[in-house]
Amino acid sequence: MSLMGFLDRIADVSAVDKAMEPARRAVQGMPSAVKDVLHGTWLGHPLHPVLVQVPVGSWVSAGLLDAVPRLRPAATVLIGAGVAAAVPAALSGAADWSEQGTGVRRLGALHAVLNTAALGLYVGSLVARGAGRGGLGRLLSYGGLGLAGSSAAIGGHMSYAQSSGASHAATAVRALSTDWLDLGPLDDLPEGRPAMRSGKGGSMAVPLAVIRRSGRVDVFVAACSHLSGPLDEGTVETVRGSECLVCPWHGSAFDLDNGEPRRGPAANPQEKLEVRMEAGHVMARVPSRHR
Template identity: 55%
Template structure:
């Protein structure tokens, strides 16, 4: 349906790549600190931070648009425009952090989203100046233009999240098709010791790490963007063995799938493991058949 089907065209707007090429080095420099990038991605929250923070500018500007229509409430509208502008700065920072780890088509859409919001921010700023200089009608006109543009940019952001899957856990979809109950993974002796390998149950690819008689199994497709974890590198973080995703460097604990470093914010589903007659059995918690212990 128009205009929503037109948003897809942004994914293939190659002229945006020129802009991305200029912006990327600056963003990478700003995100050089892992601590900063983890905070901005929302690793500490266990959820992407960007959609949480955008609630404030969206809510403030929507309320301002309503209050501007009521003459007595216009001072409150002016205040809310300022609140929305201030809140848009941290929201933008989290969006930039997420954008830095997206694929090319996602980044094109993300750039359009950011350009729309930046222009809206400029219009709101001009609106405040006009209001401060005693030109309230012009101020309202500028803020309504900003609201229209911010709404369009938010719609593009929604396309990025829902259509282009920038943000949701990519591991969950794989975990959901795992067969219920204990499933045989094969003989323990066939697993390489101390080196990640790829296993599978049904259609679900698994990251498998054997350490002697202990076996750790995670869903193989990274929750950030489906990178193959079994191709990653093992590291130690905080005294725990972890796997580094080969695509964007997210770090997960191998024993429980917890995110140690982003850009991933969703834990990697960890499978329960038991050995029986020298064979390894696995199952996803929550998918048991009830009496299959």
């Protein structure tokens, strides 16, 4: 069985669902402003993959330095830096995990258990090194590195195979024709709420959310960047001072002017199309970065 097949089997194990739920509820109970910081909504990019670079880089580097006796004091400093940096990385991962689908949460739980075990070994390593037991310290830290590496592979599977943290809107927009699309008469659009229109794709129609407000029209890919929720069924609301399109699934809010997330759990922007009017019809086209 391939590694991917093995991890997919784990993602199918429903027996852990009940045990995970209290942790999920606890994370979801955090204030939404705190969660948005942890998601990376303010950055317009998921924060977790940014933060994990510090512990992973520190611990891998420490492993190399530990192989050279005179460099071992530096390895200890790096292990301490990795332990400190692991805390915010874990918090941002937990915030993302709590808003993911079932299969991602199951693998995410294993990812968290391995990371916690790795962190425990590294803390033990620091204690052992501080007590002058360098051999034991190195043994514990290499054990931690093995666990952290295995956990990183699971995190990679969650990102690449399960699209956790990826922009689902970016995937949808690539299916659209790169020509100007006729979305019908402006006069047919309701005022101040999204309407669904179909954009021509290669072999299928791609749902679009079209919003008419005060004489202007904004067109977005309807699949929410977070988990593909139907933005054409969402609402237009003022969120944190910006007029936003709000997803009906988990409440992410995207600025109507530019698609930037103003409220999570989305951290990626929503794909917005170029718009022009032609003979009273709304015409839309994918932005040049996708053509």
